[in-house]
Amino acid sequence: MKLDAKIPEGPLAEKWSKHKFNLKLVNPSNKRKYTVIVVGTGLAGSSAAASLAELGYNVKAFCYQDSPRRAHSIAAQGGINAAKNYRNDGDSVQRLFYDTIKGGDYRSREGNVYRLAEVSVNIIDQCVAQGVPFAREYGGLLDNRSFGGAQVSRTFYARGQTGQQLLLGAYSALNRQIHEGKVEMFSRHEMLDVVTVDGKAQGIIARNLVTGEIETHAAHAVLLCTGGYGNVYYLSTNAMGCNVTAAWRAHKRGAFFSNPCFTQIHPTCIPVSGDHQSKLTLMSESLRNDGRVWVPKTKELAAQLREGKIKATDLKEDERDYFLERKYPSFGNLVPRDVASRNAKEMVDEGKGVGTSGVAVYLDFADAISRLGEDAVRAKYGNLFDMYYQITDENPYKQPMRIYPAVHYTMGGLWVDYNLQTTVPGLYALGEANFSDHGANRLGASALMQGLADGYFVIPYTLGDYLATIGPKAIDVNHPAFTETKKAVEERLQKLLSLKGSKTVDEYHRELGKIMWEYCGMSRSEEGLKKAKKLIQDLKADFWKNAIVLGTNEEFNMSLEKAGRVADFIELGELMIDDALDRNESCGGHFRVESQTEEGEALRDDEKFAYVAAWEYTGENKPEALHKEDLKFENVKLSQRSYK
Numbered sequence: 095m096k097l098d099a100k101i102p103e104g105p106l107a108e109k110w111s112k113h114k115f116n117l118k119l120v121n122p123s124n125k126r127k128y129t130v131i132v133v134g135t136g137l138a139g140s141s142a143a144a145s146l147a148e149l150g151y152n153v154k155a156f157c158y159q160d161s162p163r164r165a166h167s168i169a170a171q172g173g174i175n176a177a178k179n180y181r182n183d184g185d186s187v188q189r190l191f192y193d194t195i196k197g198g199d200y201r202s203r204e205g206n207v208y209r210l211a212e213v214s215v216n217i218i219d220q221c222v223a224q225g226v227p228f229a230r231e232y233g234g235l236l237d238n239r240s241f242g243g244a245q246v247s248r249t250f251y252a253r254g255q256t257g258q259q260l261l262l263g264a265y266s267a268l269n270r271q272i273h274e275g276k277v278e279m280f281s282r283h284e285m286l287d288v289v290t291v292d293g294k295a296q297g298i299i300a301r302n303l304v305t306g307e308i309e310t311h312a313a314h315a316v317l318l319c320t321g322g323y324g325n326v327y328y329l330s331t332n333a334m335g336c337n338v339t340a341a342w343r344a345h346k347r348g349a350f351f352s353n354p355c356f357t358q359i360h361p362t363c364i365p366v367s368g369d370h371q372s373k374l375t376l377m378s379e380s381l382r383n384d385g386r387v388w389v390p391k392t393k394e395l396a397a398q399l400r401e402g403k404i405k406a407t408d409l410k411e412d413e414r415d416y417f418l419e420r421k422y423p424s425f426g427n428l429v430p431r432d433v434a435s436r437n438a439k440e441m442v443d444e445g446k447g448v449g450t451s452g453v454a455v456y457l458d459f460a461d462a463i464s465r466l467g468e469d470a471v472r473a474k475y476g477n478l479f480d481m482y483y484q485i486t487d488e489n490p491y492k493q494p495m496r497i498y499p500a501v502h503y504t505m506g507g508l509w510v511d512y513n514l515q516t517t518v519p520g521l522y523a524l525g526e527a528n529f530s531d532h533g534a535n536r537l538g539a540s541a542l543m544q545g546l547a548d549g550y551f552v553i554p555y556t557l558g559d560y561l562a563t564i565g566p567k568a569i570d571v572n573h574p575a576f577t578e579t580k581k582a583v584e585e586r587l588q589k590l591l592s593l594k595g596s597k598t599v600d601e602y603h604r605e606l607g608k609i610m611w612e613y614c615g616m617s618r619s620e621e622g623l624k625k626a627k628k629l630i631q632d633l634k635a636d637f638w639k640n641a642i643v644l645g646t647n648e649e650f651n652m653s654l655e656k657a658g659r660v661a662d663f664i665e666l667g668e669l670m671i672d673d674a675l676d677r678n679e680s681c682g683g684h685f686r687v688e689s690q691t692e693e694g695e696a697l698r699d700d701e702k703f704a705y706v707a708a709w710e711y712t713g714e715n716k717p718e719a720l721h722k723e724d725l726k727f728e729n730v731k732l733s734q735r736s737y738k
């Protein structure tokens with residue numbers, strides 16, 4: 095299959111407008127003849143479902159939580175980017191576009207990224223109209239702060255709970271449509287497969303998580319807004335339920351999976367404290383507006399800190415190394431996440447790590463507190479400081495926070511074209527579930543922007559084009575494809591339930607996470623990746639022999655749910671390894687130790703790797719086929735990324 099990204103011709107700034115004009119429309123009275131399935135009700139899914147229902151389509155929306163408003167999007171803390179230039183500090187659509195392309199280390203499509211920057215301004219207006227309580231300045235205008243990889247302040251925020259407030263906005267819009275009868279909501283339902291008829295997506299198979307009933311749902315199109323797969327690493331900042339199952343099952347039905355190895359490791363998380371943990375906690379990037387990252391200048395001082403002989407506050411200025419400010423004077427503490435994370439690791443590897451484990455660096459607010467006062471710092475970041483205190487029992491107003499990088503976001507995902515359609519006609523992917531806009535490293539506050547851009551402003555246009563093409567003829571839920579897919583789902587569930595070994599599914603998940611973190615985490619090497627591939631294959635074989643899954647299908651069964659998700663994670667893990675092995679260059683968060691500059695920065699190889707990797711499933715235990723979408727850069731010059 096030849097990949098066609100369908101990027102419109104013409105000047106960058108006109109592509110989206112022209113494309114919208116060229117797309118087919120569905121007449122208002124015909125819209126009610128179509129049904130659209132939206133799987134996922136995070137920011138991408140809620141905004142899409144509400145917007146499509148508002149247009150007049152019938153929508154069936156699914157989520158596995160007990161309420162759509164519990165989607166992982168609610169965890170987002172720091173903010174959402176938009177090129178509003180309220181600060182008059184030089185921002186523009188062009189600059190947001192440029193920062194995002196550069197931030198992603200030139201591994202994303204110009205056309206998509208420009209569109210994202212263009213619609214970013216509409217998102218803020220839409221959310222304000224919904225009543226999202228963005229922080230305001232004294233004069234009443236919306237306030238902004240800075241995030242990594244930018245020299246302007248373009249991040250809109252609602253304290254440290256921006257995701258929650260945005261989701262409440264989208265959820266209200268969704269509820270309005272549920273009330274109007276245009277959205278039928280299926281909470282506590284897990285999509286377990288996509289049904290394709292004549293190569294087109296025409297429905298899904300979902301399990302009612304309370305009763306175990308396996309249901310078939312038909313529609314003219316299916317939208318996967320099912321979030322990211324960072325939990326393949328077991329420990330991550332993602333919500334515990336985040337998983338890859340929907341995307342992975344779609345992959346097995348023909349949707350190509352792109353850049354699976356592109357993972358974001360966030361620099362400011364509360365460090366791992368022991369083997370008992372099942373989750374890590376983010377300390378928002380917004381904290382780097384005022385917090386200064388440092389380690390002791392010498393290994394000896396670091397050792398004394400670790401042994402508790404001295405305290406961080408005992409160290410004088412000239413005994414501290416503010417390594418980000420020293421190495422990157424232009425961007426300082428606000429370098430992009432991949433750069434900040436690698437530098438923290440470097441300090442720890444040099445023996446300058448702090449905390450009892452030695453695997454942490456400091457994030458210090460003493461300067462900000464003396465400059466602005468404790469009250470001002472509390473007003474900006476109070477809930478984050480409280481969270482840190484509750485988890486560590488250390489008071490960040492009095493001593494620096496300890497932070498360390500952790501898995502946070504996945505830039506990889508289902509391949510989609512400019513219309514957000516996967517390689518399966520009628521099957522779309524939105525939000526973190528697709529690979530589209532962030533290249534090899536996502537800039538902070540750009541995920542919320544992308545999810546809402548996809549849901550509020552892109553899919554309402556592009557889906558109509560497809561629907562107008564296929565026409566409103568009813569979809570037959572009795573087609574044999576539905577029966578066959580349902581049977582395959584039931585058989586797989588039975589296979590999982592038949593596992594009566596001795597190792598819990600959680601144990602497998604933890605082992606997988608360790609392999610992924612060690613060999614496909616912050617740095618990757620050919621040797622390590624080859625080793626990891628074998629380890630994962632062995633783990634998979636062991637899982638299907640020795641795992642234990644409790645209970646039956648006909649009940650609320652979290653053991654069964656988890657087993658299915660972990661089995662999918664194991665398979666995904668192997669593909670991530672293949673992808674990381676294939677990409678023998680460093681770019682963004684993908685750091686191949688064989689490919690680095692003399693200063694230890696990621697070294698791209700544009701000649702060989704300026705492409706999107708799109709993997710095609712070819713069958714159980716068979717190597718996947720790699721397709722390449724070449725990336726064309728006509729508006730930016732490829733250069734070594736520098737934040738100095």
Ligand SMILES: Cc1cc2nc3c(=O)[nH]c(=O)nc-3n(C[C@H](O)[C@H](O)[C@H](O)COP(=O)(O)OP(=O)(O)OC[C@H]3O[C@@H](n4cnc5c(N)ncnc54)[C@H](O)[C@@H]3O)c2cc1C
Binds near residue numbers: 162
């Ligand atoms: C701690 C944290 C803080 C963050 N802060 C920020 C920030 O400040 N700014 C920013 O831009 N980004 C931030 N991010 C990233 C951002 O929150 C996510 O990328 C974004 O919210 C993802 O939204 P989504 O709609 O794509 O998916 P999600 O919000 O993850 O929603 C997924 C939905 O899919 C459903 N689902 C999944 N699988 C199935 C299935 N098989 N069947 C049925 N339903 C299914 C779930 O029930 C859920 O409704 C943060 C991430 C984390 C972890």
